[in-house]
Amino acid sequence: MNFKREALVIKKSVERSEFVVDMHVHTSVSSPCSFIDPERLITRARSIGLDAVCVTDHDGIEGAQIAFELGKKVEYPVFRGMEVYTELGDMLVFGVYDNALSWMTTFDEVIKFCHKNGAIAVPAHISKTKVTLDEEGRKKMDEYVLRRVKALETYNGGSTPEENRHALELARKYSLASIGGSDAHHEFQIGRCVTVFKVSIQSERELIEAVKLGLCRGEYGSFFLNMP
Ligand SMILES: [Zn+2]
Ligand SMILES: [Zn+2]
Secondary structure (H helix, E strand, O other), X not given: OOHHHHHHHHHHHHHOOOEEEEEEEOOOOOOOOOOOOHXXXXXXXXXXXXXXXXXXXXOOOHHHHHHHHHHHHHOOOEEEEEEEEEOOEEEEEEOOOOXXXXXXXXXXXXXXXXXXXXXXXXXXXXXXXXXXXXXXXHHHHHHOHHXXXXXXXXXXXXXXXXXXXXXXXXXXXXXXXXXXXXXXXXXHHOOOEEEEEOOOOOOHHHHHHHHHOOOEEEEEHHHXXXXX
């Protein structure tokens, strides 16, 4: 008997009292760089034990919408979001249900949209974004962007552990809620990073409120899921 594996399974079942969501997944419908179709996304998410997923395609809601409708049919919670390119990096936006935020919406416009519509913007993979900015942009990222958001993606599946650690330090420094997402573009990447909620999430509104209240944290998915 593999005791180590058994201990891990017990640990996972204890942790299952929490609600585990992958908040950053791309589908092939609106993200041409992704190979995941909505149906396979749901099948995979369910099989590894995710309680829900958020579809955050690049600048388009269609993939999220299709997965959302499909989720309703097969009784699996899918929440809609979008990853919006801005001049200050990619923002995961939750609370957007159409293509109101298009290619290269400015950061200020995203924040304005969020205030007006009760949405929330969360900077994605901030360490990777910083590499693309000049010194002035990097300074603006900390002193401007992080003072205008409520949460930061601290566990991003496409980032290195060092990059995620840097994001976590920033979240602590600026007292931000922490979320995690796989940034999956391939099926096997789903769940590699997750957001662990202290409460059960039944709707997109509850998801937004729970993040705003900081009732969540980013984590590596392998501690919580049945990843092969
Ligand atoms: Zn991105
Ligand atoms: Zn992404």
